Amino acid sequence: MADKAYLDWPFFDTRHAELEAALDAWAAAHVRDLHGTDVDVDADCRRLVRMLGEGGWLRHAVADEAAAIDTRAVCLIRETLARHNGLADFAFAMQGLGAGAIGLSGTPAQRERYLPRVARGDAIAAFALSEPEAGSDVAAMRCAARLEGDDYVLDGDKTWISNGGIADFYVVFARTGEAPGARGISAFIVDADTAGLHIAERIDVIAPHPLARLQFDGCRVPAAQRIGAPGQGFKVAMATLDVFRTSVAAAALGFARRAFDEALAHATGRRMFGRTLADFQLTQAKLAQMATQIDAAALLTYRAAWQRDGGANVTKEAAMAKMTATESAQQVIDAAVQLFGGLGVTSGHPAERLYREIRALRIYEGATEVQQLIIARELLRAAAPAPAAAAGGAP
Numbered sequence: 157m158a159d160k161a162y163l164d165w166p167f168f169d170t171r172h173a174e175l176e177a178a179l180d181a182w183a184a185a186h187v188r189d190l191h192g193t194d195v196d197v198d199a200d201c202r203r204l205v206r207m208l209g210e211g212g213w214l215r216h217a218v219a220d221e222a223a224a225i226d227t228r229a230v231c232l233i234r235e236t237l238a239r240h241n242g243l244a245d246f247a248f249a250m251q252g253l254g255a256g257a258i259g260l261s262g263t264p265a266q267r268e269r270y271l272p273r274v275a276r277g278d279a280i281a282a283f284a285l286s287e288p289e290a291g292s293d294v295a296a297m298r299c300a301a302r303l304e305g306d307d308y309v310l311d312g313d314k315t316w317i318s319n320g321g322i323a324d325f326y327v328v329f330a331r332t333g334e335a336p337g338a339r340g341i342s343a344f345i346v347d348a349d350t351a352g353l354h355i356a357e358r359i360d361v362i363a364p365h366p367l368a369r370l371q372f373d374g375c376r377v378p379a380a381q382r383i384g385a386p387g388q389g390f391k392v393a394m395a396t397l398d399v400f401r402t403s404v405a406a407a408a409l410g411f412a413r414r415a416f417d418e419a420l421a422h423a424t425g426r427r428m429f430g431r432t433l434a435d436f437q438l439t440q441a442k443l444a445q446m447a448t449q450i451d452a453a454a455l456l457t458y459r460a461a462w463q464r465d466g467g468a469n470v471t472k473e474a475a476m477a478k479m480t481a482t483e484s485a486q487q488v489i490d491a492a493v494q495l496f497g498g499l500g501v502t503s504g505h506p507a508e509r510l511y512r513e514i515r516a517l518r519i520y521e522g523a524t525e526v527q528q529l530i531i532a533r534e535l536l537r538a539a540a541p542a543p544a545a546a547a548g549g550a551p
Contacts (some may be wrong), residue, residue, distance in 0.1 A: 167462040183240040204247040209277020217252030218275040227461040231406035238410025242513040254281025256396035261384040282323035284314040295337040301330035310372040320368025334387030341389035363512040405457040405481035412485035415492035453481035472534035479527035482517045
């Protein structure tokens with residue numbers, strides 16, 4: 157049983173502790189360890205989206221505007237789901253990320269058409285930003301959309317698209333050419349059954365979830381499906397990622413807490429050389445390090461969530477949280493595998509599953525190296541000297 161003392165931290169209100177307790181009970185009854193028991197990951201993910209919608213959990217990730225999203229609630233939900241079931245966390249997060257741009261910048265008609273269905277779990281959303289040559293470097297995007305009458309025609313590829321192949325619609329970012337680089341990108345809602353949209357390839361990864369490469373070949377989309385103004389797609393994408401980046405840290409926390417709970421239970425029960433594994437000082441040192449890494453990551457994560465809910469810009473704080481939580485979780489889970497010995501590398505064992513689950517979090521929604529650049533950029537910007545006052549002006 158996870159230690160819940162962190163819920164008493166001043167970052168949280170009473171409603172957050174109540175939300176976590178309710179979800180923890182629900183997840184234990186409905187989704188614990190479901191991931192990996194079904195060879196059909198697509199069907200598993202569809203079922204989880206429906207269950208999360210019916211349970212009322214998806215409404216926390218889907219809102220008509222950024223201010224309506226309780227970041228601390230989203231983080232607690234992701235942490236709790238990740239502790240129980242990695243695919244349940246994935247299903248929840250992708251509904252929020254896939255619909256986020258519509259909630260932030262969509263028209264009233266777009267919001268009315270898509271958001272209620274996503275919140276109910278009746279429609280699966282996807283966020284299509286990355287390309288074969290444009291991952292971290294979004295400005296290198298090649299997928300293009302040209303205006304023809306009342307329609308845009310999309311051509312190009314998107315890859316590493318979560319929910320690819322099972323989504324009911326995709327929020328797609330394409331170059332429309334209003335300006336060079338990132339300033340000439342627009343965002344579109346493309347329904348999955350739109351002519352010219354093809355699932356070119358399904359991609360298998362170490363922690364199975366729906367993933368695909370999309371191909372757009374003369375894909376005609378009504379101009380009314382554009383999100384925001386022409387050329388503003390990069391801002392829409394970054395605003396969406398800013399909302400959910402801190403929650404990636406929370407998911408990593410969930411994986412780390414589960415690994416620690418499993419390792420602690422094993423260490424205190426495993427008999428060897430006439431003692432328990434926990435009696436050895438090397439084990440005690442490892443457990444102490446794991447617990448400290450988890451608390452440090454949690455403090456950064458919920459600081460960022462609390463500050464964002466208070467209206468602050470948390471670009472630097474979210475990057476610190478995402479970097480620290482994902483890197484620390486990798487170390488905590490690796491230590492858990494080591495404590496389990498041979499059991500830790502047995503296929504299907506919780507430690508083995510967590511080892512596969514955590515690796516992608518250090519890459520997606522901004523790799524660790526990108527987070528380092530973001531943090532440094534924000535530090536240097538804050539340290540830059542203020543511009544000199546104009547001649548004859550106020551000092």
